[in-house]
Amino acid sequence: MTGATAVLHRPGTVGEAVRVLAEVGDVELLAGGTDLVPALRTGLRRPRALVALRRVLELRARAMAPDQLTIGAGVTYAELAGWGSAPGLAAAAQAVGSTQIRNTGTVGGALGSANPRGDLLTFLAAADADVLTRSARAGSRATPLASFLAAGRRRGELVTAVRVPVTHGPQMFLKIGGRQAAYPALLNCALVVDRAAGRVRCAVGGVTTGRLRPSAAEQFAADEIDWESPPPAGAGVARRFGELVTRAAREAPGQLPAGPRDPTDYRWHAAGVLAARALDRALAAGAPGADPSETDKP
Ligand SMILES: Cc1cc2nc3c(=O)[nH]c(=O)nc-3n(C[C@H](O)[C@H](O)[C@H](O)COP(=O)(O)OP(=O)(O)OC[C@H]3O[C@@H](n4cnc5c(N)ncnc54)[C@H](O)[C@@H]3O)c2cc1C
Numbered sequence: 001m002t003g004a005t006a007v008l009h010r011p012g013t014v015g016e017a018v019r020v021l022a023e024v025g026d027v028e029l030l031a032g033g034t035d036l037v038p039a040l041r042t043g044l045r046r047p048r049a050l051v052a053l054r055r056v057l058e059l060r061a062r063a064m065a066p067d068q069l070t071i072g073a074g075v076t077y078a079e080l081a082g083w084g085s086a087p088g089l090a091a092a093a094q095a096v097g098s099t100q101i102r103n104t105g106t107v108g109g110a111l112g113s114a115n116p117r118g119d120l121l122t123f124l125a126a127a128d129a130d131v132l133t134r135s136a137r138a139g140s141r142a143t144p145l146a147s148f149l150a151a152g153r154r155r156g157e158l159v160t161a162v163r164v165p166v167t168h169g170p171q172m173f174l175k176i177g178g179r180q181a182a183y184p185a186l187l188n189c190a191l192v193v194d195r196a197a198g199r200v201r202c203a204v205g206g207v208t209t210g211r212l213r214p215s216a217a218e219q220f221a222a223d224e225i226d227w228e229s230p231p232p233a234g235a236g237v238a239r240r241f242g243e244l245v246t247r248a249a250r251e252a253p254g255q256l257p258a259g260p261r262d263p264t265d266y267r268w269h270a271a272g273v274l275a276a277r278a279l280d281r282a283l284a285a286g287a288p289g290a291d292p293s294e295t296d297k298p
Contacts, residue, residue, distance in 0.1 A: 007049045014058050014134055014160055017051055021156045022136035024049045029158065031074065032104035034097075035113045059108065059160060069164045070132075073108025077101070077120070088171025088192060089164065092123035095175045095188070108159045114149055116256055117185050117206045121145070123173055124162060125203035125211035126190035132161040149210045169193035170285035172278040176270055186262045189274035193282045198227045200279070202245065204271045206262070208254040212271065217244035221279060238283065242276025 007024075011017040021027055028036055028047040031054075039045040053059060059074030064085055071080070071089070080086070080093035081102060096102050096119050110120045111131060124145050131148040134140045135157040142163065143151075153159075171192050177185035187206035194201070200221040204212040224237045249271040258264045 006047055009049060009051045010055055011051060011053075012055050014056060014158065017053065017056055018134050018136055018156075018158055020049070020051050021158060025155070027051055029053055029108070029112060031106040031109040031112070032076065033109075034101050034105045035109060035115075053108070061161075065166075067166050069166060070161050071107055071164065072161050073106060073111070073159045075107050076103060077105050078103045080107070080120075086164065088123050088127065088173060088190065089120075091171065091173040092119045092188075092190065095119050095173060095185075107162060111148070111159045111162070112153060114153070116209050116211075117188065119173070119175060119185060119188050119205070121149070122188045122203050122205035122211055123171075123190040124164065125205075125213065126192045126201045127164045127167070127171075128201060129165075130163040131159060132163060133157045134160050146210060146213070167192055167194035167197070167199075169195040170282040172282050174274045174278050176274065187267060187270050187274060189271065189278050191275070191278040191282055195227060198222055198225075200225070200282075202275055202278070204245065204249065204275065207249045207256065207267055207271055208252045209256060210254060212245075212249055212252050214245045214248035214275070217241050217248060217275065220244055225283070238276045238280040241279045242272035244272075245275035246272030 009020045011020060026048040028045055028050055030036055030050050030052045036045065053074055056074065059072045061072045062075055062083070063070040069086055077093040077096045080089050083090050093102065096105065107120065110118050114121070129145045130142040131145055132140065132142050135154065137156060173188070173190050175185050175188040185206060187204065189202065189204050192201040200218050202214055202218055204214070221237065221241050246268050249268040255264065
């Protein structure tokens with residue numbers, strides 16, 4: 001599968017894994033294998049060594065503090081999908097692929113692959129998450145997701161976890177894709193409303209190589225919402241919010257090439273439609289008994 005010369009390492013700790021990464025230059029990390037195994041099979045990747053992470057139990061941990069969640073790189077989509085403490089993360093994880101993909105695909109693998117349409121990364125971008133890494137050269141450090149994606153994965157670096165700030169308010173995740181389990185999605189959108197901080201955060205995947213963060217739209221929504229008396233604002237705010245997201249999508253640098261299923265005009269328009277729908281639902285979620293998180297696969 002990996003070519004005649006690939007050596008398989010099975011470390012039991014993060015320290016051992018990082019040591020192998022430092023000693024052997026050309027290494028791939030084998031987490032769930034949903035992206036890597038097809039790349040090995042087709043010869044797209046021919047690493048000198050594989051480091052299987054399954055035995056590294058430290059990477060499977062999840063922790064909840066009052067102000068932040070810490071999610072180990074080895075946590076699977078299925079585990080996130082059932083996590084009541086993180087509704088937006090759960091919604092994004094539920095939107096991924098099929099049951100098999102959700103059972104094996106991991107947070108670390110999503111960051112390692114850094115697919116511009118990856119569902120989880122879009123939510124993590126809206127949530128202002130940090131990526132925790134460890135390497136022999138730089139030790140342990142935390143990097144904002146946007147910087148991590150812009151820099152690309154560094155040689156010798158292991159993603160150990162992500163850190164997500166806790167917010168107080170509805171979280172939405174919406175996706176436009178083909179049939180269930182087909183990959184990739186065309187477009188996805190995450191929205192995180194923090195009533196305590198009076199903030200709206202939005203990210204769109206599938207428009208640019210990183211994640212679109214429409215800051216003018218976020219500021220507009222924060223200014224328009226009456227934070228004192230939820231459910232605030234009206235349909236006009238969501239519509240204008242969507243228009244600003246479309247404008248941000250059109251003007252953003254690093255546009256992904258147009259595909260047969262998604263000409264750029266459609267992509268810009270759909271980004272605004274998804275964002276407006278997400279804000280509309282988030283505002284409605286202020287009503288008593290409303291579900292504060294939601295996923296959608298139209
Ligand atoms: C049929 C199918 C459907 C899919 N549907 C969706 C979908 O709907 N939405 C979606 O977002 N994704 C989807 N995916 C993509 C996919 O499941 C993810 O990208 C997954 O998160 C990769 O995780 P993994 O654990 O399988 O990573 P692996 O395949 O094991 O590794 C992927 C890459 O990440 C690196 N890596 C792994 N762990 C780490 C780590 N701890 N630190 C640094 N680098 C690391 C590896 O070296 C490798 O380069 C689909 C994939 C398939 C095959």
